[in-house]
Amino acid sequence: MNPRLLLVIGIVCISLSPIFVKGMPVPGLTSAFYRIVVAWVVLGLYVLLARKLKPISRHDLLISLLGGLVFASDIAVWNISIRLSSATVATLLANLAPVWVGLGSVVFLKARPGVSFWVGTSVALCGMVLLAGLPAILALQFDLGFLLAVLSSVFYGIYILLTKDVLRRIDTLTFMFWNMLAASVFLLLLCLIYQEPLWHFAADTWLGLLGLGLVCQLAGWLTINRSIQHLEPTRVSLSLLSQAFVTGLMAWVFLGEHITGTTIVGGCIVLFGIAITYIKPTSPRRRWRMPKETSKAPHS
Numbered sequence: 001m002n003p004r005l006l007l008v009i010g011i012v013c014i015s016l017s018p019i020f021v022k023g024m025p026v027p028g029l030t031s032a033f034y035r036i037v038v039a040w041v042v043l044g045l046y047v048l049l050a051r052k053l054k055p056i057s058r059h060d061l062l063i064s065l066l067g068g069l070v071f072a073s074d075i076a077v078w079n080i081s082i083r084l085s086s087a088t089v090a091t092l093l094a095n096l097a098p099v100w101v102g103l104g105s106v107v108f109l110k111a112r113p114g115v116s117f118w119v120g121t122s123v124a125l126c127g128m129v130l131l132a133g134l135p136a137i138l139a140l141q142f143d144l145g146f147l148l149a150v151l152s153s154v155f156y157g158i159y160i161l162l163t164k165d166v167l168r169r170i171d172t173l174t175f176m177f178w179n180m181l182a183a184s185v186f187l188l189l190l191c192l193i194y195q196e197p198l199w200h201f202a203a204d205t206w207l208g209l210l211g212l213g214l215v216c217q218l219a220g221w222l223t224i225n226r227s228i229q230h231l232e233p234t235r236v237s238l239s240l241l242s243q244a245f246v247t248g249l250m251a252w253v254f255l256g257e258h259i260t261g262t263t264i265v266g267g268c269i270v271l272f273g274i275a276i277t278y279i280k281p282t283s284p285r286r287r288w289r290m291p292k293e294t295s296k297a298p299h300s
Contacts, residue, residue, distance in 0.1 A: 003230035006223045007239055013220035015246035018087035019254055020212040021079050024205055028079030029196045031212060033187035035075065038213025039221075040180040047173050054174045060166050064175050067163040068182025074155035075183070076190060077148050085145025086257050088248040089131060092267045093149035095244055098277055099124055100157030108161070116279035124273030130266035172225055238278055241271045 021031050047053045056064070082090045099121050105111040131146070167175060191198055201209070227236060244267060251257040 003227040007227040007231065007236060010220050010222075010224035010227060011240065011243055011246060013215050013223065014240075015091075015243045015250060017212065017216040017220075018082050018091050018247050019250050020208055020216060021082045022087045022251070022255055024208045024212075026201065026205060026209070027196045028081075028083045029076055029187065029191050029194060030198060031209065032072070032075045032079045033184070033191050033196075033198070034209040035079075035212045035217050036072065036180050036187060037184040038210055039217035040177070040184050042214065042218055043173070043180065044177060047177050052171075052173050053177055054171045056170050056174060056178075060170050061178060063163060063166045064170075064178040065182040067159055067166070068179040069186050070155055070159045070162060071179065072183035072186040072190075074152050074159060076187060077155060078152035081145045081148035081152060083145075084148065085143060086259075086263075087251040087255065088244070088257060088259055088267070089263060090145065090149040090152075091247040092131065092244045092263075092270055093128070093146065094153050094156065095241060095271065095274055096124060096128070096150065096153040097156040097160065098274055100154050101160050102277060104157055104161050114279075117277045120273045120276030120279070122273070123276060124270050127266045127269030127271075127273055130262060130269060176221065238275055241274060244271060 017035070021028065024031060078090065078094055081093075102111075102113055102117050102121065106113060128150075163175075163179075190196075224236070224240070248257075248259055248267070252259055
């Protein structure tokens with residue numbers, strides 16, 4: 001299939017995730033668990049029956065499992081933020097992950113970002129200020145949904161930094177098998193600890209949970225990962241930013257969410273700033289670039 005068409009399909013699939021989460025009468029932790037476990041069961045059956053599970057080193061297995069815990073934290077926090085705020089704002093803020101990846105590279109990897117990264121980060125933060133509201137920021141009175149969405153993007157940035165080298169060494173299906181296994185177990189434990197419901201749902205809720213796992217998680221990941229094999233990763237990363245606009249449109253159509261002018265302007269500024277960070281430095285002195293794997297794992 002045409003890789004560009006695969007990318008479009010993948011973006012539509014992951015854009016549906018906030019719609020499923022917001023529209024179902026289950027807590028965010030519950031929907032996060034079923035999103036991962038449904039996808040893992042289907043993927044696991046395929047890789048085991050088709051013998052696609054490749055052997056990996058103990059170190060890569062550990063990083064894959066640890067990455068699953070971080071990814072589970074990301075999805076759990078993000079789902080809760082969607083329930084507490086609008087699907088559009090939560091999705092916009094979740095796209096801040098490349099900013100945290102860049103800052104993490106500076107702090108922990110001693111990288112030297114180019115001017116484009118710092119300009120883009122500044123623009124994106126200005127968009128955040130507009131979304132949160134300057135009075136709320138000055139008074140340190142943030143909406144909980146807003147804070148959780150930002151925390152979700154931080155978790156996802158950590159996930160990218162943690163797994164970027166492993167993804168270069170091992171097969172994608174093998175990585176996803178171990179990664180989602182750890183995420184499923186961790187989310188199950190969280191649901192049990194917080195006594196979130198795991199069964200006795202209506203038929204339409206079960207269909208929604210199945211759709212969340214099969215469409216948003218499994219189909220979304222596989223189609224985008226497939227497109228990355230044939231398209232330039234930076235272009236894929238920029239294309240993934242359109243997820244926020246697709247989600248906003250779907251939230252307006254299916255959830256009746258009211259999108260204000262401030263949200264539109266602030267969201268555009270955030271996405272424009274993130275897009276600037278993907279500009280490659282032209283000077284040979286600027287050696288830093290956004291990790292290739294930033295686009296390899298769509299957030300939602």
